Amino acid sequence: GDSVTQMEGPVTLSEEAFLTINCTYTATGYPSLFWYVQYPGEGLQLLLKATKADDKGSNKGFEATYRKETTSFHLEKGSVQVSDSAVYFCALRGTGYALNFGKGTSLLVTP
């Protein structure tokens, strides 16, 4: 079945460091791919999405490119801030109705 695998956390970075959170997927057909972010004490929010191969989703300085050849959707940000500290979830929607979420990667950015 459809599934998402993302890197284990926690990830700890200093402010202004470069961020990469890896995400790979297994799916039949052409899934849509998403990154959601969960700030402490809150529900998840959509951060960005891509619906077809080679699409790049971007928002708030974060980017991810849908790579069908490597079945990946890695999240990147050039310069992280303390306010980016959160849990990040990669997700996909395949042929079914459900969104399949990864296990989440916790990010802590220190001043």
Add this chain to the structure above:
Amino acid sequence: EAQVTQNPRYLITVTGKKLTVTCSQNMNHEYMSWYRQDPGLGLRQIYYSMNVEVTDKGDVPEGYKVSRKEKRNFPLILESPSPNQTSLYFCASSPKDRGRTNEKLFFGSGTQLSVL
């Protein structure tokens, strides 16, 4: 303000005592869903609803019930809670996006349930 509202935010109960977690959305969304979030397991879907009177099981439906009598409300019912249902629960809703449901989920703030 567009939002998904869950209540209560925190709940402590005892094994076997029936409880209901309410969920309401004011965005006229067709799709609603319940997830539970557990450390190391991420989010797992419990039940979902494509529209009024249409519900279906997700990945972990055992021990839960839902109903969708009105478009805005989607309560989660635990008839006989057990300690393994201690978890953080999220309700989510979604509009139809270009004819496809569930492209963008709007989440509630969560309900932390402890079953003793």
